[in-house]
Amino acid sequence: MKLRSLTMQSCARIAVLGCALLVAACASFTPGNPPLAKHEPDAGYRFERLEQGDNSDELFVIVTFSGGGTRAAALAYGVLEALRDTTIEWRGRRVALLDEVDVISSISGGSFPAAYYALRGRQIFDEFEDKFLYRPIQSDLVRLALSPANWLKLAAPAFGRSDLAAEFYHREVFGGATYADVIARKQRPFVILNATDMTTGTPFPFTQDQFDLLCSDLAGVPLARAAASSSAFPGGLTPLTFQNYAGTCGYRQPPWVALAAADHASRVNPRRTARAENRLSLAAEEPARRHYIHLTDGGVADNIGLRGPLEAIASTNHPWSVLERMNKKKIDKLVVIVVNAATNPATDRDQTAAVPGLIDTLTTAATVPLDNYSFDTVELLSKTVNEFNTDARLVGDCNRLSARKGEQCALKLPAPHKVDLYSVQVAFEYIASPEERTWFRNLPTTFELPRETIDKLRAVGRRLLNEDPQFQNLMKALNGKP
Amino acid sequence: MEHVIVTFPTDRLVYVDGEENGSTNEVLRVEAGTHVFELGNLANYRPASRTVTVQDTTVLEPLKIAFYRKDE
Secondary structure (H helix, E strand, O other), X not given: OHHHXXXXXXXXXXXXXXXXXXXXXXXXXXXXXXXXXXXXXXXXXXXXXXXXXXXXXXXXXXXXXXXXHHHHHHHHHHXXXXXXXXXXXXXXXXXXXXXXXXXXXXXHHHHHHHHHHHXXXXXXXXXXXXXXXXXXXXXXXXXXXXXXXXHHHHHOOOOOHHHHHXXXXXXXXXXOOEHHHHHHHOEOOEEEEEEEEOOOOEEEEOOHHXXXXXXXXXXXXXXXXXXHHHOOOEOOEOOEEEEOOOOOOOOXXXXXXXXXXXXXXXXXXXXXXXXXXXXXXXHOOOOOOOOEEEXXXXXXXXXXXXXXXXXXXXXXXXXXXXXXXHHOOOOOEEEEEEEEOOOOOOOOHHHOOOOOOHHHHHHHHHHHHHHHHHHHHHHHHHHXXXXXXXHHHHHHHHHXXXXXXXXXXXXXXXXXXXXXXXXXXXEHHHOOOHHHHHHHHOOOXXXXXXXXXXXXXXXXXXXXXXXXXXXXXXXXXXXXXX | OXXXXXXXXXXXXXXXXXXXXXXXXXXXXXXXEEEEEEOOOOOOEEOOOEEEEEOOOOOXXXXXXXXXXXXO
16 A cells, blocks of 8 residues: 555656656747847947057957866966066056957857956956866766756756856856946956857857847846857757847948958958858848857867957958058057967877777867867968068068169058067967976866866966067067066 | 058048048058948048959059049
């Protein structure tokens, strides 16, 4: 009799649980991004809206933070500390180089220090270590995912492990902050967290310019949700879903979009055309409207966060175009600091004739193209910098050569505004000692590292910055003191 | 990277694709592709705008895009 009663109770519990899971599965999607009532080009999180304060445009500093979990976060944090401690002479004053940073573009693990700095400024140096860096985030996330209390939520098709992670970051790391709190600070740097649009495979920056396309108000988006999207490492974490309200706020594309899209057939600039078509895809109205946008880890599209800055440097058709500022003669020195926590784990694959296994093959297929793309992106930065420098040299050389032939031959060619460019690389591959380099390049990608490893990452970030030849040139030019 | 010089008898602001982008009679850098060039709201110039596909320029031979006074 007792056994029968227990069996019935168990059946009842299973039925209740089953019903609850069914209800959860039918639960409607709650968008984490509110609609934008009316498109306002002068409102929201935009570079132009930030107050410059003492941060001058003449010295324009862009910093990028790569993906790589806590390894990337710690390396980026070490560079931020070094920039805080580095002083330069600028406009007759001695200032911290950190206070001259204009833009930070970040991916995945690098998005946590970036977002925290956007929210709290220099208080990051008092708070971030306990809030994120030394915390066992990975264990916390696993515990949350395994907790029966969260199974109901996770059973809903529009709620994934990254949504759970976003709730955790919102509560535990960012103290419930949204982009409205970042906007309220109104201070540079302009911090851009990048995710990847799964459908187009393109970077998805968390800026109001991008959210305009969706007719969504970034001010209402939790910072944690942006960080979770940027770091939704495929497999371990799920993509995040954003509602697309395109066509409801009176948004009009900037004039260049139609021009660039019309260049499709002539192929005069496929890269610009692709950017235009991507904007048109996001802002498409019925029947082509994409009702939801699914964002995954920013590293899928660009693991070093440099693509957006490169566009800004090479194009006037960009929401915070650097080239436009160069044309207006506002920028004299442009500094791009790439903080890249990429690794290259050792393998004994080649010590045996055995056919590599499925996991090994899939991991290689997933990571090698990203690493190669990152390599090409850094090369593209070097190529762009060289192009600027070569152009400036060409005009100078021509004018000098022609002048040697006599005044009647002097060409006096007009030149574009001269900008001194500094491309600084902070990456483990530049560690001189082979043993030390190997050690750093074999660190895992995880949201939890031993305290001593994090300390080493912070220290090596600072050291690699100070050892970079271009950074040393910058320090000479600005009488810098590390 | 492409190079253009928007010419006009006097110094005027140049607008590329609706955004202010430097001044007339100076070498400006733009991305390759079709762009609209204007001189702003003062309507004393002609043509009102020029839509030009910029490509294959060099810093030594920028593309010249001419505007004139209306009364010329």
